[in-house]
Amino acid sequence: MTLGLGPAEWQVVNLSLKVAIWATLASLPFGILAAIALARGRFWGREVLNIAVHLPLVLPPVVTGYLLLVLFGSQGPLGRFFETTLGLTFAFRWTGAALACAIMAFPLMVRAIRLALEAVDPKLEEAAATLGASRLHIFATVTLPLMLPGILAGSVLGFAKALGEFGATITFVSNIPGQTQTIPTAIYSLLQVPGQENAALRLILISIALSAAALVASEWLARNMAKRVRGS
Template identity: 60%
Template structure:
């Protein structure tokens, strides 16, 4: 197997960085949304569920373009963040994190929601009768019992963020050392003369990393279920 260039190693390192930060930000948001969907009863619940899962059915390029329109320097949100706080997402690695969060969120929410729905509501009600408030019940009862789904969702979300391409390249482009992730590096190598060997090597690395994440997700979920049983 041919050696990877420094640029390819930089893309792999950036992918890990983006995926890790996206997971750290995505899991708390996904947990809150999953709890809302699993236990909440409010008008528009089906619409919210549809919006959360929309990136799964839209072409990733559409999602990336929407992020560019909203969070770009001339977008309504992006212009406000730039002018008021100096925060810029477009064509920055932080924008790649945003794209990864948006694309991974449906997967994480789904796993956590199913785990929360599997928690016996009577246990939560018993906690309430003992004087615990909703927040205390969530942290003392619901969250620990939902841990297998949270771990599985976090690992799958990390894997999704690690391989994200369409939304990322549309929103933050393919800038070496800044936004070129492993997926973008594979695309670049495949379009470069004599780059097939590097593209194949990077593809193998991406496949191994993805498989490792899937196996880790299953093992973590099993271990968490065993600890709770």
């Protein structure tokens, strides 16, 4: 048994990383906004937003994938909108895989960021206001820096979740080698074919290594950032 990866396997790993990184980075600003709205917002429909954000966590992934297909497919209303305005196509492309991963990872990311925001002492923001800082300036100089450990933890968690996403991805963008085939869908394909257990095992080991690395990095980042933020 060899652990050396062939070009096709490298392609799978690269695509998975690309999908997960984009899913994390593109959803981060929305994750921060959603966390702020849920933690601090006093508006009608806050509960609706809360449910919408958390729905992917409890829905069967195949349902989420199907809804994405209906909304963001080439005939879907949002799919057509993005196609005509931004030239961005999701259906059966890696971008679609990234979208599916982002949606599935979103609740985890928002939860972590929201917890971090709720841990920021509003008394510090009051003090900043008495020193003449505008609300935006307070957010940029006090709230956001103090939330940073939580934002990082949420991002790493989201990234790890995105790497492992299977159900919504395969439903929405299928399992096209070189286009939308990520590590989990590739493992699934290999296990369908007799005699491919070794290739599957290699991807499984890579998957375990990436996930473990993400968790270690998240722990390390959280501890160091927390230390820097508290200044002790």
